[in-house]
């Protein structure tokens with residue numbers, strides 16, 4: 585997975601969890617400036633999510649791996665990204681997809697008593713193109 589590329593994120597949390605997944609989705613960037621990308625096309629997105637925290641839940645989980653996959657995969661797999669409400673105001677670029685994934689995951693983590701933090705989201709759109717998204721420190725308070 586991830587073509588063996590795992591970017592490191594600096595932190596001092598006791599635990600770091602990583603979840604890899606991939607999903608198939610179509611998108612287009614509705615602007616002439618996007619060249620060929622203005623036309624609908626598909627990708628197999630490879631996604632890596634990094635979560636940190638100091639405290640585990642009663643099961644000994646920082647967060648359930650399955651919960652992380654469900655938030656992203658159930659939402660986007662075999663869908664057209666442009667159809668999702670979060671891409672009505674912004675285009676579904678790799679950068680925006682990474683940002684939206686971070687936002688959805690952190691929103692769910694905020695409901696947990698042990699308060700894990702989503703430290704990094706990597707989205708690989710093609711074999712040669714990927715984005716790393718990291719929140720600002722104030723967004724993790």
Ligand SMILES: Nc1nc2c(c(=O)[nH]1)N=C([C@H](O)[C@H](O)COP(=O)(O)OP(=O)(O)OP(=O)(O)O)CN2
Pocket residue numbers: 613621676677678679709710711712713
């Ligand atoms: N900053 C961004 N640039 C581009 C994005 C993007 O999301 N953010 N997206 C695209 C297209 O959607 C395209 O699918 C991916 O582009 P690209 O990596 O250029 O695709 P190729 O497979 O043709 O890359 P090569 O390395 O030239 O084979 C475009 N730009």
Ligand SMILES: [Zn+2]
Pocket residue numbers: 611621625626627709
């Ligand atoms: Zn594309």
